Amino acid sequence: FxxxxxxxxxxxxxxxxxxxxxxxxxxxxxxxxxxxxxxxxxxxxxxxxxxxxxxxxxxxxxxxxxxxxxxxxxxxxGLIDTHLHAPQYAFTGTGTDLPLLEWLNRYTFPIESKYADLQIAEHAYTKAVKRVLSLGTTTGCYYATIHLPATKLLVQIINQLGQRAYVGKVNMDRNSPETYVESTENSLKDTEEFIQYCLASGEEGKRLVTPIITPRFVPSCTTELMTGLGRLAAQYNVPIQSHISENCDEVKWVKDLHPECESYTDVYEKHNLLNEKSVMAHGVYLKDEELQKFADAGAGISHCPTSNFQLASGVFNVRNALDKGVKVGLGTDVAGGYSSSMWESIRQAMNASNTFRFGREFNSVGYREAFALATVGGAEVLGLGERVGxxxxxxxxxxxxxxxxxxxxxxxxxxxxxxxxxxxxxxxxxxxxxxxxxxxxxxxxxxxxxx
Ligand code: GUN
Ligand code: FE
CATH class of the missing domain: 2.30.40.10 (Urease, subunit C, domain 1)
Structure with a gap:
């Protein structure tokens, strides 16, 4: 050949x-x-x-x-991490005792709120990016925090260190602590400024860092905010990332918040946040009809097994999603996941798939396929299939x-x-x-x- x-x-x-x-x-x-x-x-x-x-x-x-x-x-x-939180690197490997919603309030939000301080951000973001590069992650799809200055700084650090990345300023205008929340108006304004900042950093195709619209998850974002973000995504033709159906309590909460919607997937779809440029993390509890919507929309799932095990969220059935024609990549979901290593994500993806095999015939994900998910799978999910993988x-x-x-x-x-x-x-x-x-x-x- x-x-x-x-x-x-x-x-x-x-x-x-x-x-x-x-x-x-x-x-x-x-x-x-x-x-x-x-x-x-x-x-x-x-x-x-x-x-x-x-x-x-x-x-x-x-x-x-x-x-x-x-x-x-x-x-x-190079390995492609389709979902990680740069500010959470600081507490990776700790806070392993609580489920998602308690974990966010107890550990995550207090740490993320510290990134209002650029000195903290510079130190921690540099460590976070150097760590993943040394482990062989050449492309990362990052969440930063709600803070615009620190998120711009993350872009500069990634550019300096030479990694390929998607970076999102996180949006949160409801159900968040007083010290870590934004107004709808500021959230949209800062997001637009961030997109323009990234797009100005170089020509399409040459830029290392691409901006990505990042509503944290449905409980953190009002309908007004999600609508505005859907509009920005279309206007600037940029990708979108969020979390979906990660944990039972979360799924129930979203159902209560949006009785007008058929499903969690429907909420994103109705706000124009589900398309071929969407990267949705977890998807553990997605129904087959929702997976079908993902396949029809060309939206991708970031499977984060290390995190799903650590936060006792559940086990995502990759085989089922792939059989339904859904694009799937792997993510570490640091610090929901206890390791920045995509090698660990690969192994935990194999373990996750094996749980569906216990006691019955099942074509579970082996090391070859898990490696494929961490490379070409991630490239497809991020719309980079022509460029890397x-x-x-x-x-x-x-x-x-x-x-x-x-x-x-x-x-x-x-x-x-x-x-x-x-x-x-x-x-x-x-x-x-x-x-x-x-x-x-x-x-x-x-x-x-x-x-
Ligand atoms: N859902 C909303 N925010 C988060 C987060 O920071 N990590 C994880 N794993 N799930 C989330
Ligand atoms: Fe996450």
């Missing part, structure tokens, strides 16, 4: 490449002796497998010395060099193990010690360069 333009390259790498061309099980590819060419612009010029570099170099006129040999290290696409020529080089043999690493490899078994160990046991380099758009953003 060989594809792309061999006349354009700035760097060439040779190694074992693992990626998924789609979520379909036949599209998981582990290519030995793979070769990847990266252009000056940081896009993938060409890719091939089963390559004899010497022959290729003669045919295409490059020198063998120009090829970086990664040996038995893996080259894999795998090593298809023309896409951005958002990639990780993974060293399964690293000294002092989290697992050992034995001589009888083949490349796929080693990759499986990485998925199940690997961590940032194994991640040697992280590239976004061809630029090294974490680790050490091998190119």
């Amino acid at each position: 060989l594809a792309g333009d061999f006349s354009v390259y700035n760097a060439i790498m040779k190694g074992t490449l693992v990626h998924c061309l789609s979520l379909h099980k036949d599209d998981f590819q582990l290519w030995n002796d793979a070769i990847v060419g990266v252009s000056e612009k940081g896009t993938i010029s060409f890719v091939g497998n089963g390559c004899d570099v010497k022959t290729l170099s003669e045919v295409y006129g490059f020198s063998v010395d120009q090829v970086t040999n990664l040996g038995r290290k893996f080259l894999i696409p 795998n090593f298809w020529p023309g896409k951005e080089f958002d990639a990780l060099i993974v060293d399964p043999f690293v000294e002092g690493g989290p697992f050992d490899v034995f001589e009888w193990e083949n490349e796929e078994q080693i990759f499986e160990k990485m998925v199940m046991m690997g961590d940032d010690r194994n991640i040697e380099s992280v590239f976004v758009g061809g630029k090294l953003v974490a680790g050490t360069s091998k190119v």
